[in-house]
Structure formats: C-alpha cells, structure tokens
Amino acid sequence: MAKLALNKSALSKEKQRKVSYGRYLPSLEMKQKQLLLERKKAEEALALCRSEISSVEASIYQQLPMLAVENIQMDGLVVVESFNLEEENLLGTKVPYLESIVFKRAEYGYLARPHWFDELALVLEKVMKLKMQEQVLNIRLARLKVAVRTITQRVNLFSKVLIPEAESNIKKIGLFLADQERAGVVRSKLAKQKQHAG
Known part of the structure; x- marks a missing residue:
C-alpha cells in the first residue's frame, strides 16, 4: 500500500473518497436487502x-x-418429451425458471392395462413436473446464495474497510496539518520575540 501523503491535496482526495463510498453504500445495502428477500422467497x-x-x-x-x-x-x-427453461434477471443475478414442460404418454390398449392407468399417468406427470421444478428451484436458490454472499462482501468492504480507512486517513492528515499549523504559529511567535529582543 502506498504511503499516505500528509498534505492538503491528500486530505481533499480522502474526503472525496469518503463521500463517494458513502454514496455507493446505501445502494449496495438496498440491493443486499432485496437479494436476501429473493433468497427467502426461493x-x-x-x-x-x-x-x-x-x-x-x-x-x-x-x-x-x-x-x-x-x-x-x-x-x-x-416420459418428458420436452421442456423449456428460461432465465430471469433478479438484481443482476440470472436465475432459471421452468417455462413449460411437455409429457408423452405411452400408447397402451385400454383392455390390456388396468382402468386406473389414466389416473396414474396424470399423477406421474404431476410428480415429474414437481420434481423438475424442485431441481430448478435448487439451482435458483444456489445462485441467489452466491449473489447474497458477494453483495454482503461488498457491503462489508465499504462499511468496515474503505469508509473507516478514509475516515482514519482524514483524521491523521488533519492532525498532522493542525500540528504543522501550530508549529508554524509557535515559530513565528519565537521569530517575533527574537526580533524584538535583538
């Protein structure tokens, strides 16, 4: 890391950094809340x-x-003949959803199979669709968890590292400049006293 310059220019830069970080942080926190809500829904x-x-x-x-x-x-x-997965953009995170699914039923003679096979076929379709939805929801949740982890790291970077670092630098530079100013005042007083004495 570069050595901190202790001058008015560096003080101005640190103040600008703090202001810009302060502008970004609320939007990051809002995105974090929204992603947490989406993760909970998932x-x-x-x-x-x-x-x-x-x-x-x-x-x-x-x-x-x-x-x-x-x-x-x-x-x-x-059997599943075809299905269509789509992606939607949730706060910058692409997550899948099951758009449609088409089933194909085996051909069977009504006299060769029991009468309840039609009902069984309907129930099997329902279960297969639910299990596919479960797989898609698992992927959706996994992606949202990654997004939440990433945004949380960014929020922490701004709130716990960058902003406090800028504040600390502002304080250091401010103290140094104040000390320099006091020292200058003391030197000028001493110089005036020497002039009056001599």
Whole structure:
C-alpha cells in the first residue's frame, strides 16, 4: 500500500473518497436487502415444492393401493418429451425458471392395462413436473446464495474497510496539518520575540 501523503491535496482526495463510498453504500445495502428477500422467497418456494411432492406421493398410495402389485409394467408410461427453461434477471443475478414442460404418454390398449392407468399417468406427470421444478428451484436458490454472499462482501468492504480507512486517513492528515499549523504559529511567535529582543 502506498504511503499516505500528509498534505492538503491528500486530505481533499480522502474526503472525496469518503463521500463517494458513502454514496455507493446505501445502494449496495438496498440491493443486499432485496437479494436476501429473493433468497427467502426461493427457500420458501423450494420448501413448498418439496411439501407438495411428499403430499402427492402419499396420496398416490392411498388412491391407488394397487401400485403395490409388482407384476404391473409401468415403465415408460409417462416420459418428458420436452421442456423449456428460461432465465430471469433478479438484481443482476440470472436465475432459471421452468417455462413449460411437455409429457408423452405411452400408447397402451385400454383392455390390456388396468382402468386406473389414466389416473396414474396424470399423477406421474404431476410428480415429474414437481420434481423438475424442485431441481430448478435448487439451482435458483444456489445462485441467489452466491449473489447474497458477494453483495454482503461488498457491503462489508465499504462499511468496515474503505469508509473507516478514509475516515482514519482524514483524521491523521488533519492532525498532522493542525500540528504543522501550530508549529508554524509557535515559530513565528519565537521569530517575533527574537526580533524584538535583538
């Protein structure tokens, strides 16, 4: 780090630094609050999605107890044909969301499969969509956590390092200049006394 110059020019620069840091800090703190709010929303959305997955899975076994029969072939009954992930910009952080999902059902004869397969296919689609949403919400939350950590580091840099450092430098320079001014006054008084004495 460069040695601090103890002059009026350096004092002026330090005061300007402090003012500019003071201007940036409130906007950083506001962004931090907004990102914390978005992270909380993402956590709540993820918890809600997981709760919904659990309740749908629990209700499947109540509504369709026949799923316990092991000789029924359900492989490929419902598959994801396509899905569309989009990204949105939340306070400078790109986060994904599930725009759409298209399922494909296996073709099966109505006489060859049990009558409840249609209902099962609907429930499977719902569970698969929820599980995809859960994965997307996990990514969204992870990105928001990184953004919160980054903005918190910036807020701390300004509030705990840069601003206090500028204040400390202003104080050091101010004290030095005040001491120099006092010393100058004392020297001039001594010089006047010598002139009057001599």
